[in-house]
Amino acid sequence: MKRTLRNLIIGILGGFCMLMLLSFAASQDQKTGAPWVVPAKYKAMKNPQKGDPAALNTGKMLYTKHCKSCHGGSGAGDGPKANSMKTKVNSFKDSKFQAQNDGDLYFESFVGRDEMPNFEKKILDDEERWAIVSFIRTLK
Numbered sequence: 795m796k797r798t799l800r801n802l803i804i805g806i807l808g809g810f811c812m813l814m815l816l817s818f819a820a821s822q823d824q825k826t827g828a829p830w831v832v833p834a835k836y837k838a839m840k841n842p843q844k845g846d847p848a849a850l851n852t853g854k855m856l857y858t859k860h861c862k863s864c865h866g867g868s869g870a871g872d873g874p875k876a877n878s879m880k881t882k883v884n885s886f887k888d889s890k891f892q893a894q895n896d897g898d899l900y901f902e903s904f905v906g907r908d909e910m911p912n913f914e915k916k917i918l919d920d921e922e923r924w925a926i927v928s929f930i931r932t933l934k
């Protein structure tokens with residue numbers, strides 16, 4: 795009788811460990827997002843504030859408020875919410891990311907898709923939007 799009880803306990807503990815391992819594996823299983831398809835209208839956009847240092851402060855403040863929780867303070871894609879996303883949050887330091895046009899960044903940042911939220915209603919001012927793009931450019 796004692797033996798069966800012990801085996802039962804070992805069985806339950808073993809099963810529990812398996813479950814923990816499986817859920818850990820599942821939480822690590824983030825898919826990488828497909829390449830972004832940016833409409834021509836956005837692609838052609840140019841940042842009117844390029845090189846304006848005053849815009850960077852505004853950009854940093856807005857980034858900290860709206861973006862840092864997922865993208866991380868240094869843009870490495872390691873904000874506290876990043877791990878709970880199904881899609882990997884890429885690093886803004888990546889040279890492939892920085893090689894994109896200003897207009898690509900604008901579209902991805904404010905129109906978004908899937909788990910990347912749409913910010914068109916939250917950040918209305920176009921100058922504020924470009925300030926965020928300018929700030930992201932400094933994160934490389």
Ligand code: HEC
Pocket residue numbers: 826827828830857860861862863864865875879881882883884885891899902903904907908909910911913926
């Ligand atoms: C709730 C979490 C979350 C917040 C908040 C968030 N993002 Fe994202 N972002 C994501 C995820 C997830 C992706 C990847 C989505 C995909 O590939 O489908 C992403 C992708 C992006 C990309 C494209 C990256 C690439 O690899 O090309 C840009 C640019 C971006 N976000 C900018 C921003 C900006 C700017 C803000 C703030 C205004 C912001 N994000 C706020 C989760 C977030």
